[in-house]
Amino acid sequence: MKQRLSLFITLFTITLLFANFTSEAQTKKEKKQTLKELKGKAVKDAKKQAKALKKEGYTVIPGDLPMDMQIENSFFARLATDDNGDPKFFVAYQQSKGETFAAAKQAAYQLCLADIASQIGSEILGRIKSTVSNSEGMSDATSATQVIASYQNNVSARLGRTQQIVMLKKVDKLTYVTLSLKYPIAEAERIVKEDLRKKLESEANLGQEEINSLLDIR
Known part of the structure; x- marks a missing residue:
């Protein structure tokens, strides 16, 4: 410990x-x-x-x-x-235990995904939410906020392939697994913007220019 x-x-x-x-x-x-x-x-x-x-x-x-x-x-x-000097990866580091190696590994993997999703929520979706909060005269800020909040709860399901960088195990009655994964920030931003654009277009009463401005977070 x-x-x-x-x-x-x-x-x-x-x-x-x-x-x-x-x-x-x-x-x-x-x-x-x-x-x-x-x-x-x-x-x-x-x-x-x-x-x-x-x-x-x-x-x-x-x-x-x-x-x-x-x-x-x-x-x-x-x-x-990256080329702009910004951080390139979200990195998660988690440990878990289980009755078998497979169970412990899966539990650690899910914890890592949740960790990365939390980082995406803070770093990417957080900036978008901040834009909504600071926008004056947005035609449907309430719906936009709801769409972003709903998406944040399910963002881990939209992640593509993560890359494993640490995988360790220990057996002591139960099996313990230490796992670290990384995920490209640029890819996360691409997925988030693509998904939110579709959702905002269908679920919020916003003009195209408002959506473009909202998703222009870099």
Whole structure:
């Protein structure tokens, strides 16, 4: 339990440091140096966390990457940026348990999906909801808000294929699975905009220009 908490704290710290790294106030040279430092820290932390998880009894799935490399890749996924310098992936890291490996893996997978959906709700749908709240004179803001809220509750069902970056297991009466998945933010934005456009056109009394403005979140 302590090792799991430690790993979550490390991931949270990496995320906070990355938020500073993506600040527009930094020059390209500063960002390059900051990224180099963050990657160096990620490698060290990954080795430390892998060692702790091994002591706890976790092992890799036969044929998968070594544990420290898997955790390192999870950190790197959080640090990855697109051509504009914006974060490239949503990353989820969850642990679960079950009577069998398959049950524990499925439970961890569903937790990761819920985590990614929550991030989409906060980062993408949150910006759209903010646009609705700040828009003056929108013809049907109430329906638009309802459409967005309804969609947010089901967004995980619309996600495409996620990419696994960490898969560890431990057997101690029950089977424990540690899983990390990543999902491209650009792809999530594409799906959300495409879905919401259709729903807003059919379920809200908004003009096309209003819908275009609402979905122009980048």
